[in-house]
Amino acid sequence: QVQLVQSGAEVKKPGASIKVSCKASGYTFTDYYMHWVRQAPGQGLEWMGWINPKNGDTKFAQRFQGRVTMTRDTSISTAYMELTSLRSDETAVYYCVREASFYDYWGQGTLVTVSS
Amino acid sequence: DIVMTQSPDSLAVSLGERATINCKSSQSVFYNYDNKNYLAWHQQKPGQPPKLLIYWASTRESGVPDRFSGSGSGTDFTLTISSLQADDVAVYYCQQYYYTPRTFGQGTKVEIK
Numbered sequence: 001q002v003q004l005v006q007s008g009a010e011v012k013k014p015g016a017s018i019k020v021s022c023k024a025s026g027y028t029f030t031d032y033y034m035h036w037v038r039q040a041p042g043q044g045l046e047w048m049g050w051i052n053p054k055n056g057d058t059k060f061a062q063r064f065q066g067r068v069t070m071t072r073d074t075s076i077s078t079a080y081m082e083l084t085s086l087r088s089d090e091t092a093v094y095y096c097v098r099e100a101s102f103y104d105y106w107g108q109g110t111l112v113t114v115s116s
Numbered sequence: 117d118i119v120m121t122q123s124p125d126s127l128a129v130s131l132g133e134r135a136t137i138n139c140k141s142s143q144s145v146f147y148n149y150d151n152k153n154y155l156a157w158h159q160q161k162p163g164q165p166p167k168l169l170i171y172w173a174s175t176r177e178s179g180v181p182d183r184f185s186g187s188g189s190g191t192d193f194t195l196t197i198s199s200l201q202a203d204d205v206a207v208y209y210c211q212q213y214y215y216t217p218r219t220f221g222q223g224t225k226v227e228i229k
Binding site: 004035037044045046047050059061062095099101102103104105106107108 | 154156165166167213217218220
């Protein structure tokens with residue numbers, strides 16, 4: 001069965017960086033784009049970008065350009081999302097999501113708390 | 117960016133009654149080439165990630181109860197829960213996957229009256 005297992009919760013200070021991992025299993029990792037979506041506490045869902053695991057191509061939401069990097073390691077079927085220069089209002093749950101045209105599988109989410 | 121607007125923001129429905137959620141996109145998400153609407157519905161329960169319910173506007177994901185149905189085309193879509201169950205208490209999001217950036221509605225919270 002398809003599973004996306006993300007790394008654990010983290011606490012960061014403003015200005016720091018975070019790198020979240022998403023390990024895929026149950027399917028061929030390179031066959032599906034991986035997207036990242038975040039959700040601030042009590043808020044809605046915000047798209048951050050995607051990576052094509054086959055060739056590493058990426059596309060990001062305009063508001064994250066220059067601060068976000070998405071990479072992958074195909075040998076261990078894992079995608080990564082790194083966000084730099086964190087602000088306190090970026091406390092959120094960060095999700096990886098598999099896209100099979102539509103979003104069919106979500107990771108469990110990684111809570112990133114940004115606080116001084 | 118495509119704006120997805122859901123209505124209402126919240127609704128309270130009695131057990132066994134019908135719940136209807138609307139979603140409007142600022143541009144059409146219908147693709148003439150494959151005759152499909154690139155619109156999905158996701159359900160999110162407290163403390164859980166979203167879960168896919170409906171894709172291509174009206175196709176139920178495997179394992180989703182048939183009391184959930186999706187309809188609409190172009191810019192106007194509806195999610196209907198025909199007979200609300202206690203387990204359906206959640207926030208529901210519509211999402212378009214035609215355009216980048218992918219965008220979501222603001223969510224509709226469904227509660228028991």
